[in-house]
Amino acid sequence: MSDPTRAEICAVAIAEAFRGDGELLVSTFGTTPSVGGRLARLTFEPDLFMTDGVAAGAESVIPVSGKSSEEPVLGAWMPFRLFFDNVVWTGRRHVMMMASQIDRYGNQNFACIGPHEKPKAQLLGMRGAPGNTIYHRTSYFVPAHTDKVFVDRVDVVSGVGYDRAAALSKENSRFHHIHRVVSNLGVFDFETSDHRMRLVSVHPGVRVEDVVSGTQFELAHDADVPETRLPTPEELHLIRDVLDPEGWINREVRE
Amino acid sequence: MDKRTTEREVVAELRDGMTIGIGGWGSRRKPMSLVREILRSDLKQLTVVTYGGPDAGLLCKAGKVDKLIYGFVSLDSIPLEPHFRQARQAGGFRAAELDEGMLQWGLRAAAHHLPFLPIRAGLGSDVLSVNPELKMVRSPYEDGEELIAMPAIELDVALIHVNRADAIGNGQILGPDPYFDDLYCMAAKKRFMSCEKVIPTSEFAKHGPVRTVSINRLMVDGVIEAPGGAHFTECLPDYPRDEDFQREYASTAKDPEAWEAFKARYLDVSEGDYQEAVKTR
Numbered sequence: 001m002s003d004p005t006r007a008e009i010c011a012v013a014i015a016e017a018f019r020g021d022g023e024l025l026v027s028t029f030g031t032t033p034s035v036g037g038r039l040a041r042l043t044f045e046p047d048l049f050m051t052d053g054v055a056a057g058a059e060s061v062i063p064v065s066g067k068s069s070e071e072p073v074l075g076a077w078m079p080f081r082l083f084f085d086n087v088v089w090t091g092r093r094h095v096m097m098m099a100s101q102i103d104r105y106g107n108q109n110f111a112c113i114g115p116h117e118k119p120k121a122q123l124l125g126m127r128g129a130p131g132n133t134i135y136h137r138t139s140y141f142v143p144a145h146t147d148k149v150f151v152d153r154v155d156v157v158s159g160v161g162y163d164r165a166a167a168l169s170k171e172n173s174r175f176h177h178i179h180r181v182v183s184n185l186g187v188f189d190f191e192t193s194d195h196r197m198r199l200v201s202v203h204p205g206v207r208v209e210d211v212v213s214g215t216q217f218e219l220a221h222d223a224d225v226p227e228t229r230l231p232t233p234e235e236l237h238l239i240r241d242v243l244d245p246e247g248w249i250n251r252e253v254r255e
Numbered sequence: 256m257d258k259r260t261t262e263r264e265v266v267a268e269l270r271d272g273m274t275i276g277i278g279g280w281g282s283r284r285k286p287m288s289l290v291r292e293i294l295r296s297d298l299k300q301l302t303v304v305t306y307g308g309p310d311a312g313l314l315c316k317a318g319k320v321d322k323l324i325y326g327f328v329s330l331d332s333i334p335l336e337p338h339f340r341q342a343r344q345a346g347g348f349r350a351a352e353l354d355e356g357m358l359q360w361g362l363r364a365a366a367h368h369l370p371f372l373p374i375r376a377g378l379g380s381d382v383l384s385v386n387p388e389l390k391m392v393r394s395p396y397e398d399g400e401e402l403i404a405m406p407a408i409e410l411d412v413a414l415i416h417v418n419r420a421d422a423i424g425n426g427q428i429l430g431p432d433p434y435f436d437d438l439y440c441m442a443a444k445k446r447f448m449s450c451e452k453v454i455p456t457s458e459f460a461k462h463g464p465v466r467t468v469s470i471n472r473l474m475v476d477g478v479i480e481a482p483g484g485a486h487f488t489e490c491l492p493d494y495p496r497d498e499d500f501q502r503e504y505a506s507t508a509k510d511p512e513a514w515e516a517f518k519a520r521y522l523d524v525s526e527g528d529y530q531e532a533v534k535t536r
Contacts (some may be wrong), residue, residue, distance in 0.1 A: 077431075
């Protein structure tokens with residue numbers, strides 16, 4: 001079996017972000033997060049609940065391409081409205097969203113670049129980010145880590161970070177939890193005294209300096225930053241033969 | 256009772272400055288034949304409320320929109336709606352951008368004649384700074400929590416598209432997701448429902464169980480038979496999204512000449528000619 005690619009290492013780091021979630025609905029955006037979530041479910045988090053991306057719970061795991069010789073096994077009806085009524089607003093969810101910009105406290109932007117009145121680049125809009133971050137656990141994935149993404153100040157706050165949550169009342173922020181950020185360079189959390197972003201591990205082949213120079217703000221990190229763990233042979237088999245035979249993740253995360 | 260009408264008669268009832276809610280979601284089951292009829296009209300200064308897809312892109316591009324109330328605008332298989340982006344970046348309309356859940360809550364408040372509904376979504380985010388008219392409300396109970404008071408989004412008109420309807424205004428949604436169509440109708444003064452086919456009431460049962468007839472006639476003032484009326488958005492199980500057409504639509508955003516050609520061929524023509532042009536392309 002050939003050495004793991006950077007994308008495969010990211011997929012495993014993403015799976016690890018869902019470790020301990022138990023029976024939560026895991027929503028993923030982007031190809032690598034979708035592989036990572038399904039990988040967690042096929043290995044150490046078998047109770048995760050996922051959807052078919054349309055309007056139902058998926059009770060079988062199919063490749064991210066959607067190409068499968070077997071009909072997907074659908075469970076509960078899960079139309080868009082029930083996402084709010086039954087899942088988001090009850091808190092039984094862990095979402096991994098993308099971030100066009102993210103700052104040291106985990107404030108995230110995918111709404112627009114530039115001033116909101118007349119943006120330089122309109123992106124997705126607020127989408128569900130304000131609600132997701134205030135109602136349940138949230139993580140982020142950044143496939144190309146640069147200092148244009150890891151910024152001092154995001155142009156618009158769509159996903160709420162720790163400093164903003166701290167400025168709210170205890171009742172308001174009681175479900176707020178930014179769990180992990182996974183980029184193509186490393187894994188990050190907010191387990192510092194004031195919830196500033198911390199570099200938890202660098203992916204094999206990445207130096208701490210590379211991450212620091214690709215980040216506008218000062219990153220917390222220990223003197224010795226460990227390497228992100230490698231996929232096990234079983235995980236590599238699941239990624240390559242079951243979840244992503246087309247290797248789509250290697251187009252999202254470059255070497 | 257017979258509520259059947261036409262796109263033309265519906266749009267003749269609309270006025271400049273009205274607030275119009277458009278059902279469906281993203282590039283899915285949008286009442287596109289009604290949107291196309293608005294594009295053919297002189298209507299302007301509209302406030303449009305939508306889980307946005309090409310409806311938002313087309314109306315913003317055409318300069319029909321004074322204010323867009325939305326959580327996102329997307330073509331699904333093309334995540335960013337290029338015509339909407341262009342109009343946004345040109346500052347062509349006021350953008351009331353909300354969390355997706357807030358939009359539902361605003362429609363629900365209007366549907367139930369409530370001035371607002373409390374919601375936690377939006378707290379701490381820039382939803383509050385880009386929508387300065389949003390106000391807070393404090394729980395009168397012991398917890399005393401302060402929440403956002405999402406105001407009712409009252410609509411003058413709701414436009415939705417469903418699979419089957421009868422002439423008296425019951426609507427049957429056969430696809431997997433009813434989205435928020437019922438809320439749009441209940442939040443509006445005038446409600447118009449286009450459908451793939453008008454059938455006798457007695458035939459609903461042939462197509463699906465009674466719960467698929469989720470739009471009741473109390474919610475609907477006018478029924479428009481519009482086969483292909485959701486094109487190029489999906490209208491399952493009748494048809495999937497026309498991805499080729501959608502790609503063509505999206506690609507015209509960066510090329511004014513291509514846009515003019517698209518417009519001449521598909522928008523500056525009658526609905527019948529549109530459907531014909533789609534078939535023969």
